[in-house]
Amino acid sequence: MQLQLNGMGDLVWHAQYFRCVAEQSRDGQVSVIVAPTTMARELVGHEPWVREVIDFDRRPRKSERRKGRHSGWGGVLRFGAELAPKRFDRMVLFSDHPGRAILACWRAGIRTIIGFGDTWLQRRLLTKSPWISRYRGPAVAGYKDATAFCIAQGFCSAPIVPRISVRPDALERMRERLAPLRRPLHALAIGASEPYKQWGEGNFVELANRLAARGHGVLLLGGPAEGELATAIQARVDPALRGLVATMTDSTVAESVAALSLVQSCIGNDTGAVQFAAGVGTHAFVVLGPRPPLEHDPEHVHMLQAPRLADISAADVEARVLAELGLLD
Structure with a gap:
């Protein structure tokens, strides 16, 4: 089974559908083929x-x-050669551009290849099965397409809300590490894969100040790439807070x-962390701006x-979070 999309949030959206495919596969398991950027071993490797x-x-x-080791057509053929010894019975492609995957x-030697079949060329190259028309509405398409595909193939009968499990x-x-922090505790997801998704250091500083002034705990959350940003934000927070x-x-x-x-909310850029939060049942507030x-x-x-x-202010975000969580004075 292969996922074309390469973000961690993308994997969260698809994980429950992958489980459904596994339930109809040999031994109730599947091999998951994904980009390294999805961090799949960390997110679903324990499932x-x-x-x-x-x-x-x-x-x-x-x-x-x-x-990339598999970049270019030569890399795709190399990848196919790496898969050959595994002798897979079939490939289920969650992809709107499956050409390279089909070649691999x-x-x-995989001859049963199931995919969306959104175009006439896909229908010529893929194994004949129920086709779907890709979602072309105003919302983000990845989850919509995966839902339609899994229902059409009989992997599930209705949309499934994305969920992931926590490694014990x-x-x-994390229980030990977060124990000293004040509650309610809000995680600020400060990372962004693209500059246009970044709400900005100043906004996070103001939001942290506002929440801390109410006596709430704030956790600046990111990966190693956000280390300097987190330090800069914390340094600009009111010393008393x-x-x-x-x-x-x-x-x-x-x-x-x-x-x-373990937190009460996650607030931040459109990044994997907010999808992790929603995936474990925590309220996630995504600063999207004008995006789908x-x-x-x-x-x-x-x-x-x-x-x-830039039109979304820290005061707007604070008010929305407090209202949704029932924390308004």
Whole structure:
């Protein structure tokens, strides 16, 4: 089974559908083929329905400044050769552009290849099965397409809200680490994969000040790449409030998921962390600006939209969070 999309949030949206495919597969398990950037081993590698995670290293992030091992047509053929010894019975493709994956399957000797079938060419190259028309509405399409595909193929009978499980060992470590922090505790997801998604240091400083002034705890959450940003934000917080603001940029992805299961809210950029939060049942507030809406979990994903990202103020975000959580004075 292969996922074309390469974000951690993308994997969260698809995980429950992958489980459904596994339930109809040999031994109730599947091999999951994904980009390394999805961090699949951390997010779903512990799930009983995952036989193994296989990296399809075709398109690294620009920040990595390297060529993927499976980039180009030669890399795709090389990937197919790597898959051949595994003797897979079939490939289920969650992809709207499956050409390279189909070529890899043929090189690997996989002849049952199930996919969307959205175009006439896909219908010529894929194994005949129920086709879907890709979602072309106003919302983000990835979850919509996966839902339609799984229902059409009989993997499930209705849409499934994305959920992921927390690794028990990571949860134990995070309970100990977060125990000293004040409650209610809000995680600020300060990372962003693209500059246009970044709400900005100043806005996070103001929001941290506002929440801490109410006596709430604040956790600045990101990966190693956000270490400097987290330090800068904390340094600009009112000195009298700084003791209520902690940083966590040294944790693993699994530990971040665990931490987000222990906070009252996650607020931040459109990044993997807010999807982790919603995936474990925590209220996630996404500063989206003018971008397409997220419709996969209306109960836990709260969108903050405006004509421009800069139009969304910290006061607006604070009011929305407190209202949704019932914390208004």
